[in-house]
Amino acid sequence: MTAEQKEEKKEEFIQFRYPRQVTYHHALGYQSKFANGLKQCKILATKCPVCGRCTIPPRIVCPFHHVKQTEWVDQGQRGRLISAFKINFPMFNSRTGELQNWENPIIAVELEGGARMDGWCAETDPEKLKTGMLMEAVWRPEEERRGRADDILYWKPVEE
Amino acid sequence: MAERIAIVGVGQTHHKSKRADVTTAELIAEAVERCLEDAGMQMKDIDHLVGGSFEVADGYHCPDKWIIPELGAVGKSGLEMQNVGTTGGVVAVAGFNLAATGLFDAVLCFAWQKMDEAAGAFGRGGGGANEYWTGQFPMSPITNFARRTYAYMDRSGCTEEHIAMVRVKQDQCAMKNPYAQLRLGLTVEKVMQDVLLAWPIRRLHMCPTTAGAAAFIVCPEAKAKKVTNKPLWVEDWFTCHQGGALTMAEDPTASTLRYACDVVYKRCGITNPKKEIQAWEVYEPASPAELRWIEEVGICEDYTAWKLFEQGKVGIDKEIPFNPSGGVTATNPIGATPVVRLVEAALQVRGDAGEHQVPGTINRALATGYGGQGENVIMLLRKSL
Numbered sequence: 001m002t003a004e005q006k007e008e009k010k011e012e013f014i015q016f017r018y019p020r021q022v023t024y025h026h027a028l029g030y031q032s033k034f035a036n037g038l039k040q041c042k043i044l045a046t047k048c049p050v051c052g053r054c055t056i057p058p059r060i061v062c063p064f065h066h067v068k069q070t071e072w073v074d075q076g077q078r079g080r081l082i083s084a085f086k087i088n089f090p091m092f093n094s095r096t097g098e099l100q101n102w103e104n105p106i107i108a109v110e111l112e113g114g115a116r117m118d119g120w121c122a123e124t125d126p127e128k129l130k131t132g133m134l135m136e137a138v139w140r141p142e143e144e145r146r147g148r149a150d151d152i153l154y155w156k157p158v159e160e
Numbered sequence: 161m162a163e164r165i166a167i168v169g170v171g172q173t174h175h176k177s178k179r180a181d182v183t184t185a186e187l188i189a190e191a192v193e194r195c196l197e198d199a200g201m202q203m204k205d206i207d208h209l210v211g212g213s214f215e216v217a218d219g220y221h222c223p224d225k226w227i228i229p230e231l232g233a234v235g236k237s238g239l240e241m242q243n244v245g246t247t248g249g250v251v252a253v254a255g256f257n258l259a260a261t262g263l264f265d266a267v268l269c270f271a272w273q274k275m276d277e278a279a280g281a282f283g284r285g286g287g288g289a290n291e292y293w294t295g296q297f298p299m300s301p302i303t304n305f306a307r308r309t310y311a312y313m314d315r316s317g318c319t320e321e322h323i324a325m326v327r328v329k330q331d332q333c334a335m336k337n338p339y340a341q342l343r344l345g346l347t348v349e350k351v352m353q354d355v356l357l358a359w360p361i362r363r364l365h366m367c368p369t370t371a372g373a374a375a376f377i378v379c380p381e382a383k384a385k386k387v388t389n390k391p392l393w394v395e396d397w398f399t400c401h402q403g404g405a406l407t408m409a410e411d412p413t414a415s416t417l418r419y420a421c422d423v424v425y426k427r428c429g430i431t432n433p434k435k436e437i438q439a440w441e442v443y444e445p446a447s448p449a450e451l452r453w454i455e456e457v458g459i460c461e462d463y464t465a466w467k468l469f470e471q472g473k474v475g476i477d478k479e480i481p482f483n484p485s486g487g488v489t490a491t492n493p494i495g496a497t498p499v500v501r502l503v504e505a506a507l508q509v510r511g512d513a514g515e516h517q518v519p520g521t522i523n524r525a526l527a528t529g530y531g532g533q534g535e536n537v538i539m540l541l542r543k544s545l
Contacts, residue, residue, distance in 0.1 A: 013180045015180055085307050085310055087358045090299035091300070116410045
């Protein structure tokens, strides 16, 4: 049978449903220090001894210079807005099924320590967000912090 | 010393949103059979296979274990490759590398994706840079390109209308390609009124989910010349990983396309890509990506590509024949998409693209694969060396 004939064949074709649930336990390794920092309201970044770049999420080795990053730098609680975008529909994590926070814009912030990171923004009207705005981290209460991104509930604009 | 290598046959499926009538292996077989027929070869002539898909979007793990037998290739040497959107690109590069060793006479490369079997599973491709961190944010190809496009518009002066013009151009090309999935007859107004996903990305701006496969056969020079009197030379290839080395928080425009092209252009002595490459099949997961990619491959200055669309200079029979097949916004069997680009580029160089054939002699065509947050694979084809 040629490929063309195969595409045209008429038959009641069956699909079988195959739901599967697997819970993975991925090791965080060197990044554990960063996750533990979040639980204590600290934002820690690794610093490259060659280029001085601070990175979040942290890495054991600088991707550009192939040297071990042994220095950790506390990035402070404030930063400048670099970019923002807003999603217009509910988004689920398609691996875990969790509804993710899509109602607050996602922003990127350059922290006082120089690292750049993603977060959510308290201001939900993206029109009111301007590049260079000073932002401050607002944390979840201690009992809710798990060493995850949403330990920082959102970043709120602060007056200068 | 590496062997010179050539593609001697190509094949692809008619790409569709749903193919409940075939298994994944049967879908791949459609592309493989067309490819063997195109090359005038049989499976017995093949001595190595390389296949791949974005496994998460398929739900099959180690699919080569059951697919290679189903293709009638039991006992042959084979490899499976995997790299999200660039899967087809690394399949091709692995095939090129193997053929260039001279250890194999004919390497059959194939890639596929049957996205109708796991709706939405592909959406998490963007989390791959750092599963712990980026996986926690509602990020996906949609938001990646919202972010890229916002930065592009901010820096260039490009408007939403220009992005809609890009989408209309892509559709006009796809309308002439019988293998393309979405052929919609779009207008700028229609695109502008479409559902907004994450400003400025509308549904029509994003690549669709597709069930499709594509394949090609690559041989070292001596074998290629025995198989065909029209070997299609693979002049150069390069795969460049970025994988979030620069996160999008650090640079929303992070991409390796320019870097990868520069490497290949330098090795091939290309100084004026716009003139020296006559057809382009560059993987654009969202319509506005085409603007930045036109600049990064060296066709025009940074942040000016939108003007080319305003001036109507991009299209099958225009000054810049960019993605004459309709591109990825028309057809996206994700793991196979870079091989679709390669197949389409091959058809252009051979002059076999039919209604979407770029006029004039195509001496060189460039195909790419894109994936994750900025990986690129470059594949440069040439009519004669």
